[in-house]
Amino acid sequence: MGTKLDKQIGARLRELRVNAGYTQAELAEKVGCETSTIGHCEIGKDRISLTLLSKIADTLEIELYKFFIAREAKTDEKTINSINNLLKSASRTQLGLIYEMLSKMLDITKVD
DSSP states (O other): OOOHHHHHHHHHHHHHHHHHTOOHHHHHHHHTSOHHHHHHHHTTSSOOOHHHHHHHHHHHTOOGGGGGSSSOOOOOHHHHHHHHHHHHTOOHHHHHHHHHHHHHHHHHTOOO
16 A cells, blocks of 8 residues: 555646546556556555656656646746745744745756
8 A cells, every 4th residue: 555655646647647638558558567557656556666757757748856746836926925925924034944945946946
């Protein structure tokens, strides 16, 4: 039985696969595995290997890190205003920590 993380990655895999317009069978054929392997990974029953995840990312033409985020962030004005309001209520210590986290996150997601 898979862990909570296995289930989260699996759910994200399913979302990205469906968004790309692939069935489980089509994706499995392209990456060279069984359809049941994709299905088991998507429900978190089996842990997906990094090698298979990398092949899937290549097939879906997405960056590997996208499997590890819950959803794509929205960049609309309402979201930006909400973030600004949260920051206004933060202490100096909290702002310092937030700055460090954002710096690290932006370094991780940089595309060359």
